[in-house]
Amino acid sequence: MVQTFTFDVTLGAKPGQFVMVWVPGIDEVPMSIASDNGKQLKITFFAVGDMTRILAAMKKGDLVGLRGPFGTHYRWKPKQHLALVAGGYGAAPMYFAALEAIKDGCTLEVFVGARSSEHLLYLKEFKSLPKTTLHVATDNGSKGFQGFNVQNFDAVLKDKKHSKTKPFVHQIFACGPERMLVSVSALSAKWKIPSQLSLERYMKCGYGLCGNCVVDPLGIRLCIDGPVVSNDVCKKITEFGVYHRDAIGKKHTF
Ligand SMILES: Cc1cc2nc3c(=O)[nH]c(=O)nc-3n(C[C@H](O)[C@H](O)[C@H](O)COP(=O)(O)OP(=O)(O)OC[C@H]3O[C@@H](n4cnc5c(N)ncnc54)[C@H](O)[C@@H]3O)c2cc1C
Numbered sequence: 328m329v330q331t332f333t334f335d336v337t338l339g340a341k342p343g344q345f346v347m348v349w350v351p352g353i354d355e356v357p358m359s360i361a362s363d364n365g366k367q368l369k370i371t372f373f374a375v376g377d378m379t380r381i382l383a384a385m386k387k388g389d390l391v392g393l394r395g396p397f398g399t400h401y402r403w404k405p406k407q408h409l410a411l412v413a414g415g416y417g418a419a420p421m422y423f424a425a426l427e428a429i430k431d432g433c434t435l436e437v438f439v440g441a442r443s444s445e446h447l448l449y450l451k452e453f454k455s456l457p458k459t460t461l462h463v464a465t466d467n468g469s470k471g472f473q474g475f476n477v478q479n480f481d482a483v484l485k486d487k488k489h490s491k492t493k494p495f496v497h498q499i500f501a502c503g504p505e506r507m508l509v510s511v512s513a514l515s516a517k518w519k520i521p522s523q524l525s526l527e528r529y530m531k532c533g534y535g536l537c538g539n540c541v542v543d544p545l546g547i548r549l550c551i552d553g554p555v556v557s558n559d560v561c562k563k564i565t566e567f568g569v570y571h572r573d574a575i576g577k578k579h580t581f
């Protein structure tokens with residue numbers, strides 16, 4: 328189940344940053360900021376475990392804590408043509424990036440992908456944006472291109488004859504499951520398009536103290552040096568797409 332919560336608060340957050348969301352007596356977990364318009368802040372989340380299930384059942388007026396904003400954010404130059412690649416709840420921060428980049432005169436190619444049509448998120452929101460071309464992909468072909476959204480993106484780049492001298496897009500932003508990010512990283516290298524990817528690791532403090540979100544072999548903390556990192560940094564992270572660590576530092580392969 329996916330939910331979007333709106334809080335009557337602003338943290339002055341930028342697209343790509345996250346908040347630590349606290350349910351008193353239960354847990355505190357990181358979540359991407361789905362928008363912060365100076366008045367209200369949104370998060371979009373899946374109810375997958377204890378904390379997110381309890382959060383999903385909460386009602387208006389219940390007590391939820393927010394700490395942040397934390398981490399790095401996506402960066403662009405005015406009037407760039409950007410490709411935004413989103414999988415799962417990654418559509419939420421990508422929508423936030425889209426809203427802000429459009430204010431700077433950027434134009435967008437948005438690639439949203441999911442297993443099947445009912446899992447596609449933020450389509451209505453992306454469709455309503457100016458200066459935006461939306462590309463949809465589903466693994467089972469129930470909507471849009473049949474296959475992964477990165478395959479779809481690759482086909483579009485071929486079709487548009489992207490080249491270094493005549494770039495179709497200037498930068499790629501991506502947020503979604505790590506296997507999707509691995510494909511984006513490869514596509515970014517293949518087409519020589521700079522990219523910024525949002526990586527997730529187990530987070531506790533959110534601001535560089537506990538060391539739980541450190542990645543091998545660089546030793547950078549993804550809560551402050553990430554979650555958004557350039558593909559150049561990503562390529563140096565040997566655990567990228569291979570394994571991640573849990574709350575006690577134990578490795579789990581993807
Ligand atoms: C930077 C960042 C941004 C995220 N943004 C979103 C978002 O926008 N929407 C969303 O639905 N989810 C997001 N997540 C994932 C979210 O934090 C987990 O889904 C949530 O922690 C699950 O908690 P749980 O207690 O419900 O489930 P659990 O059963 O405790 O955990 C389910 C899985 O979630 C992950 N997880 C649990 N606790 C943490 C933690 N403290 N830090 C990182 N991962 C954890 C683990 O992989 C675990 O296997 C983000 C994670 C990170 C690191």
Ligand code: FES
Binds near residue numbers: 529533535550
């Ligand atoms: S979450 Fe504690 S150092 Fe990153």
